[in-house]
Amino acid sequence: MLGSDKIEIHPAALKSCGLFAGLSDSQLEELIACLRLEKWPRGGRIVTAGEWSDALHVIYRGGVDILRQVVTREGEGEEKIAALREGNTFGEMALVDRQPCTASVVANTDSVIFTLEHADLPKLDPRIYAAMLVNLTREANRRLRSLDQHFAVSLFSNLEQTRFRPLSKV
Numbered sequence: 001m002l003g004s005d006k007i008e009i010h011p012a013a014l015k016s017c018g019l020f021a022g023l024s025d026s027q028l029e030e031l032i033a034c035l036r037l038e039k040w041p042r043g044g045r046i047v048t049a050g051e052w053s054d055a056l057h058v059i060y061r062g063g064v065d066i067l068r069q070v071v072t073r074e075g076e077g078e079e080k081i082a083a084l085r086e087g088n089t090f091g092e093m094a095l096v097d098r099q100p101c102t103a104s105v106v107a108n109t110d111s112v113i114f115t116l117e118h119a120d121l122p123k124l125d126p127r128i129y130a131a132m133l134v135n136l137t138r139e140a141n142r143r144l145r146s147l148d149q150h151f152a153v154s155l156f157s158n159l160e161q162t163r164f165r166p167l168s169k170v
C-alpha cells in the first residue's frame with residue numbers, strides 16, 4: 001500500500017456506487033467519516049484469498065482484478081475472473097459474514113480505494129446500514145441470477161456435447 005489517510009471527500013464521489021444508492025448527502029457525510037483512504041500501486045495485493053477480512057472496499061480511482069486459485073495440469077496458480085473499475089465494490093461478503101476471503105484482489109493500475117471496516121458499522125446511523133444491506137442484497141441477487149444463467153448455458157452446452165458425441169467402437 002502506498003499510503004493511508006483520513007479522507008476529505010464530497011458525497012458526490014460515492015453516489016455512483018450502487019451500494020450507497022438512496023442515501024442522502026448528510027448520510028453519505030456520516031459514512032465518509034468512517035471510511036479510510038488507501039492508495040495502492042499497480043500490482044499491489046489488496047486482499048489475499050484464504051486470509052481473514054472484515055472490510056468493504058470501494059474503488060474511487062483506478063481498478064482491480066479479482067483472482068481465484070486454480071489447479072491445472074501445470075500446477076496451482078491464479079486466474080482472473082473479473083476486473084472492477086471506479087465505483088465498483090469488493091469485500092461485501094467479508095463485511096457481513098467476516099470469513100476468510102474467497103478470492104484475491106490486485107490493483108491493475110495505481111488505485112485509490114475507500115475501506116469500511118466491520119468495527120465502524122456501529123458508528124453509523126442504523127438507517128444507513130439498513131440501506132446498505134438492502135442494496136447489498138439486490139447486488140447479490142443480480143450476481144446470483146447472472147451465475148444461474150451462466151451455469152444453465154454451460155450445463156446445456158455440456159449436455160449437447162454429450163448427446164451428440166459419436167459412440168466409440170468396442
